[in-house]
Amino acid sequence: MNVAIECQQLTKRFGERTAVNQLTLTVPKGSIYGFLGPNGSGKSTTIRMLCGLMTPTTGSGTVLGYDVMTQSEEIKQRIGYMSQKFSLYEDLTVEENLDFYAGVYQLGAAERKQRKAELIEMAGLTGREKQLAGSLSGGWKQRLALSCALLHKPELLILDEPTAGVDPVSRRIFWDVIHELAKQGITVLVTTHYMDEAQTCDWIGFIFFGNLLAEGTPGELIERMEANNLEDVFIELVRREEARQAAEGGAR
Amino acid sequence: MKRFVWERYWSVVKKEVIQIKRDRPSLAIALVMPLMLLFLFGYAVNTDVSDIKMAVWNQSPSAASRELVEQFVHTEIFQATASVSGYRELEAMLDEGTVDVGLVIGPDYTRKKDRGEPAHIQLLINGSDPNIARTAMSNAQLIVQHQAIALQEKNLQKQGLGELQLPLELDTRVLFNPNMESIVFNIPGLIGLIMQNVTMILTAFSLVREKERGTMEQLVVTPIRPLELMLGKITPYVGVGLFSFCLVLLVGTAWFGVPVKGSIGLLVALSVLFLVTTLLLGIFISTVAKTQLQAMQMAFALILPSVLLSGFMFPRDSMPVVIQWLGGLVPLTYFLEILRGIFLKGVGAEALWKDIVGMGAFSLLILAVAIGRFRKKIE
Numbered sequence A: 001m002n003v004a005i006e007c008q009q010l011t012k013r014f015g016e017r018t019a020v021n022q023l024t025l026t027v028p029k030g031s032i033y034g035f036l037g038p039n040g041s042g043k044s045t046t047i048r049m050l051c052g053l054m055t056p057t058t059g060s061g062t063v064l065g066y067d068v069m070t071q072s073e074e075i076k077q078r079i080g081y082m083s084q085k086f087s088l089y090e091d092l093t094v095e096e097n098l099d100f101y102a103g104v105y106q107l108g109a110a111e112r113k114q115r116k117a118e119l120i121e122m123a124g125l126t127g128r129e130k131q132l133a134g135s136l137s138g139g140w141k142q143r144l145a146l147s148c149a150l151l152h153k154p155e156l157l158i159l160d161e162p163t164a165g166v167d168p169v170s171r172r173i174f175w176d177v178i179h180e181l182a183k184q185g186i187t188v189l190v191t192t193h194y195m196d197e198a199q200t201c202d203w204i205g206f207i208f209f210g211n212l213l214a215e216g217t218p219g220e221l222i223e224r225m226e227a228n229n230l231e232d233v234f235i236e237l238v239r240r241e242e243a244r245q246a247a248e249g250g251a252r
Numbered sequence B: 001m002k003r004f005v006w007e008r009y010w011s012v013v014k015k016e017v018i019q020i021k022r023d024r025p026s027l028a029i030a031l032v033m034p035l036m037l038l039f040l041f042g043y044a045v046n047t048d049v050s051d052i053k054m055a056v057w058n059q060s061p062s063a064a065s066r067e068l069v070e071q072f073v074h075t076e077i078f079q080a081t082a083s084v085s086g087y088r089e090l091e092a093m094l095d096e097g098t099v100d101v102g103l104v105i106g107p108d109y110t111r112k113k114d115r116g117e118p119a120h121i122q123l124l125i126n127g128s129d130p131n132i133a134r135t136a137m138s139n140a141q142l143i144v145q146h147q148a149i150a151l152q153e154k155n156l157q158k159q160g161l162g163e164l165q166l167p168l169e170l171d172t173r174v175l176f177n178p179n180m181e182s183i184v185f186n187i188p189g190l191i192g193l194i195m196q197n198v199t200m201i202l203t204a205f206s207l208v209r210e211k212e213r214g215t216m217e218q219l220v221v222t223p224i225r226p227l228e229l230m231l232g233k234i235t236p237y238v239g240v241g242l243f244s245f246c247l248v249l250l251v252g253t254a255w256f257g258v259p260v261k262g263s264i265g266l267l268v269a270l271s272v273l274f275l276v277t278t279l280l281l282g283i284f285i286s287t288v289a290k291t292q293l294q295a296m297q298m299a300f301a302l303i304l305p306s307v308l309l310s311g312f313m314f315p316r317d318s319m320p321v322v323i324q325w326l327g328g329l330v331p332l333t334y335f336l337e338i339l340r341g342i343f344l345k346g347v348g349a350e351a352l353w354k355d356i357v358g359m360g361a362f363s364l365l366i367l368a369v370a371i372g373r374f375r376k377k378i379e
């Protein structure tokens, strides 16, 4: 199997707290991998380790064939990343943000012009080029962030809750773009709290308290848990894990 | 070491220029603050002692004793502000601080003088400010000595022995600052001190702000190199700093009347090197600080050592060697030599090469440390 991301026993500790615990997962190339889990379960931390933003405490992993411990610069050239919190320049306009990142990714003049036009069109930002990013509303900000992450045509797109606080129409548009990108062969790793979004992913990984509890296609998971839908799977997994931990705590 | 990419560097420069232009209040502070500080400190930091307040207890009023008091006042170093009639009164005034010295002329002064006998006068000095005390003492000694020689001369002439020939005389000529005005010495130093602290904060804030706002997270997942980012960040501020420096220079020379003896071109060229050094120091601070408040505190913590160790306040030559070495870690130390050299002595680069090399080496060192400390991580 052709893999985009592969990691074994990936662990991240912040002092006493273990945010990610011996996580092993595989993301096949060209697929959309939905990363689910309750608040504080370690999704963002996992993503940051894969992007080279944080160094794992222990474990190993490769992203696009490069080692997350030692080759994070090679990884950074080839991935597009959208963080959970909007992290573009609010005091720059839409166009200035795109220009800045185009320069940072060393796009030539012709390519820059073409990519900018394509992405502004794709994100529906036409007519807002001169608007300050800080004055855009939530959905527009996220689309701008996606455009910036796509400028250099990354092979792998890592999105951390791209649709949090976004209206249903914008969410639909956003996911249409994600599916379109996947069709072009781009691998997408995305976290979300919306089960309707998760339903359309090729693969689902479920994480809780830093542990990967279940992995599979949405259909498989529903079948395995004998549930009606993904939402029930989510709630059931959380319930069981909590019960297990309570039992463990009681036994001790 | 991977290649330095001009395109990425240039993108950072363009982005910073736009952000600086949009942030008008900060830009205004960067430009106006040095001017305000120069005005404020230009008047405050004046170590020339004059108009020392003097109380006079003249127990032998006569033309001769009044002439002696006149000699004191004439120098403009002393100012007779009170006349008293007893030690208790005089001491009370010294205690209160209404006067700093008390001149006591004894009751037999006129009589002894007329007879040509040696007379004694007394000067009480408030020694709590050594600078004032020293000035008062040495000047009083000079005045009295001068007066004594004049009297001796008169006595000799009366006895028909003609002119008094002094066996030894000192001819002095003060170079560089002939009137020995402290402002001429202080203004160049002040310009350096002010520029160092204002520019250091500019870059310290600029990088920490990206951490605080979260924009750093997006920036560090790109292939940008720390060197490109840091140089890109300081480049626009060199322009801002240079503009500010020229303003301060103009005010220092035109308003405070401190002339530049040497080449203005050389001064401006070396101030660019100085600005780069202090801006890099700011970048270094921002690799340590997590918030703008911390950055501000660190910049302030550097002010005192720069004032004390750089030679701004006290001559470095009289410091212990270890302290002199520590002063080498303050960019102002090198720039002070350069400023004073060009301002006061009018020397050229050949006389300043040690400081130029020192400052250049320091800036490379601080850049290396900053790059070493900077991690493209967010933990």
Ligand SMILES: Nc1ncnc2c1ncn2[C@@H]1O[C@H](COP(=O)(O)OP(=O)(O)OP(=O)(O)O)[C@@H](O)[C@H]1O
Binding pocket: A014, A017, A018, A019, A037, A038, A039, A040, A041, A042, A043, A044, A045, A046, A084, B379
């Ligand atoms: N820099 C850090 N220092 C200390 N603890 C951290 C740090 N970052 C995250 N944590 C902790 O690690 C745990 C996992 O956090 P993480 O942000 O990865 O969760 P998440 O799954 O993304 O949650 P959410 O759905 O709210 O975004 C949390 O308990 C969090 O408090």
Ligand SMILES: [Mg+2]
Binding pocket: A043, A044, A045, A084, A160
């Ligand atoms: Mg998160």
